[in-house]
């Protein structure tokens with residue numbers, strides 16, 4: 001029995017695979033006999049009202065995943081449920097309840113912004129008023145401009161206006177702020193936060209780690225078709241070491257320091273006079289070093305102690321997997 005979406009889980013992805021080429025979908029070129037598996041068995045779920053971010057290197061498989069969730073492509077393996085339904089075979093049940101902002105909106109170039117939104121509203125169940133849709137994305141003053149005359153950032157805003165027109169329960173955003181200037185990016189974040197506060201479940205892909213850090217309740221980092229790590233920002237960051245760096249005092253070498261392993265230091269490197277220490281116990285290592293410096297009566301110039309950032313975690317994951 002299909003019970004629809006009564007639980008808190010709005011999206012359920014199990015063992016998802018997507019292949020392009022002869023035995024999958026994708027390329028139309030019949031001479032092309034190469035197959036490529038862009039998504040290689042991934043699992044994740046998204047709870048109602050959550051914002052889930054898919055991060056990853058170029059070509060990691062984010063868009064390929066999102067297209068399956070949006071019902072635009074069938075998986076070549078695994079199962080996907082959106083609001084309790086198969087988004088591909090039961091598209092008619094799912095489509096009215098979701099909004100999608102694709103990487104390329106592809107609106108008719110000759111229509112004005114307002115005409116575009118009106119046309120879209122005609123095909124959207126329970127569309128919000130056109131004026132409101134334009135106002136939310138800050139496009140009211142640009143309503144009479146033709147699509148072909150819009151800047152890249154303005155097109156993204158128009159994409160967002162149409163994606164949110166039907167007040168969707170689930171919103172898919174593929175790189176929503178790519179090409180936006182800083183102000184427009186922050187305005188878009190604000191809008192996404194408002195939608196989320198109103199109960200919309202959001203899945204977004206992004207290349208901006210700051211965006212994921214700002215918005216995501218949970219995230220997954222994809223690399224070459226697989227999920228390398230997933231969790232809250234804090235979970236992902238916690239699996240990577242914190243760093244302490246400082247200049248060695250004049251006349252000192254690393255050998256003068258207290259035994260670093262006993263302070264919880266797992267790794268170290270020296271660049272010129274600067275020593276960089278990695279630790280999974282930042283407080284213990286920092287306290288030990290500071291006490292040592294006080295007892296020695298030396299100054300640790302340029303002292304910097306901080307947890308890993310999402311960016312560092314991301315780079316380590318990408319690099320670590322690249323090396324394998």
Ligand SMILES: Nc1ncnc2c1ncn2[C@@H]1O[C@H](COP(=O)(O)OP(=O)(O)OP(=O)(O)O)[C@@H](O)[C@H]1O
Nearest residue numbers: 020026027036038056057058059060061062063064
């Ligand atoms: N129609 C297609 N035919 C063949 N290969 C494809 C097709 N579309 C995508 N791919 C390949 O699948 C892989 C994943 O692409 P996808 O667009 O899902 O990655 P992505 O994580 O969204 O990347 P980006 O961040 O660069 O947008 C890439 O190697 C890409 O070249």
